[in-house]
Amino acid sequence: MLKAKFSKGKIEAGCDEAGRGCLAGPVFAAAVILPARFRMKGLDDSKKLKLEDRLKLRDKIEKRALAWAVGSLDNREIDEVNILNASHLAMHRALDQLQIRPDLILVDGNRFRPYKDIDFECIIKGDGKFASIAAASILAKTYRDEYMERMHLQHPCYDWCNNKGYPTKKHREGIRLHGSCSLHRKTFRLLPEAEQLELDFEASTPDI
Secondary structure, X not given: XXXXXXXXXXXXXXXXXXXXXXXXXXXXXXXXEOOOOOOOOOOOOHXXXXXXXXXXXXXXXXXXXXXXXXXXXXXXXXXXXXXXXXXXXXXXXHHHHOOOOOOEEEEEOOOOOXXXXXXXXXXXXXXXXXHHHHHHHHHHHHHHHHHHHHHHHHOHHHOHHHHOOOOOHHHHHHHXXXXXXXXXXXXXXXXXXXXXXXXXXXXHOOOO
């Protein structure tokens, strides 16, 4: 059973991200403030849920949350600031949009960049421990997955409708055959080292 609260008497915002380990596309993050003593059947870490269940829960979360928001940083911003900072900044962008100011931020993981003057707690595997973080994980993942499915229509060779930008065999095969595209993270190793060096060389060689 997920815990409804970390503290007593404080407004808590749960935060989580999705897409940190992908080779392409943005990193998404969500911030969610739930009512006190909140309970929702089936709510859990988004990675443990089926797609159908995630979408049903997202609808319920958006209806019952006191406040919620989703933020993102695109692949170019990720390349500029690195993925760890991008994950934190995506959470900041989600927090910026909340209509209610939290007293405490609960973050999934072990690191976080402070947000304004609001206290925070980093909780390892927090999306499987606290309802607000689990809710944030569901929003972040479903919104990001839907974005990558739309991008698949523009770049079908990478199979993003199935892998959502993660480094699967089909995704990397698409990179081998077609090279990278404008949505790939250039600072990530898109292929095994030898093939990556060849890809980088081809990308830097001007057409004659």
